[in-house]
Amino acid sequence: MKRVAYVAVACVVGLGLVVWLAAPQSALEWAAWIQAVGVLMALLWGAQLQNEAARRTQRQAQHVAALFAANMHWVFRELADACAKQSLADFLVHRRILQEILSQGREASLQQLDGRGLAMVTSLRTIAVEALEVMELVPEVPDWTALQGHFDRRLPTIVGWLSASGHPPETSGPTDYQGLRTSYGQLGGSRDPI
Incomplete structure (x- = not known):
């Protein structure tokens, strides 16, 4: 749980730095950034669900x-x-x-x-x-x-x-x-x- 939280914070900070240094200039670039953030959030959510399922199976x-x-x-x-x-x-x-x-x-x-x-x-x-x-x-x-x-x-x-x-x-x-x-x-x- 803590590892996933650390990865999520690191991703948010990293994306914030990239957006700050290379801000999107058009609607197409904004859409690409939103899609990239969505994919990263889905990956983190999947990892969290898998981690919870493994802990639940071990407890059982x-x-x-x-x-x-x-x-x-x-x-x-x-x-x-x-x-x-x-x-x-x-x-x-x-x-x-x-x-x-x-x-x-x-x-x-x-x-x-x-x-x-x-x-x-x-x-x-x-x-x-x-x-x-x-x-x-x-x-x-x-x-x-x-x-x-x-x-x-x-x-x-x-x-x-x-x-x-x-x-x-x-x-x-x-x-x-x-x-x-x-x-x-x-x-x-x-x-x-x-």
Whole structure:
């Protein structure tokens, strides 16, 4: 933004000097000067719009990456809890949610992320794929302790990435998954149970 403003000021000053030193003498020269100024203003406006679009795209990619990290934190907590409770139903539901979250993480445009964001998304994608592979190998009667240990060991890494990106993990409980809000307040209904 500042660079475009400096270029615009320099162009105006330069045109002012040229007009002062070689003032147009006829209507044709005035028309040429007006057209030149219009072209320069259009170029500067286009550069400004392109700069704003790039910043907006980068902010959107960072937002998707932050949501991906927050959702990964939530689902790994839920998977660790399901293993602690030895609940196969909860485990299977949250495995499916992890697959959805991984697809959300693939939506983050890696070209638009800076170094830290790129490293975070790449690392979290790797953790999610590794967890899905571990869960695919689960037998009929899972080793709940080993599975819980797997998720518990990954949680500090996810929390570290969240904190490093300026988004400390939420502690609002089991309804903090972005996209699967379950409280009645989020749906516009009553908060009291029916």
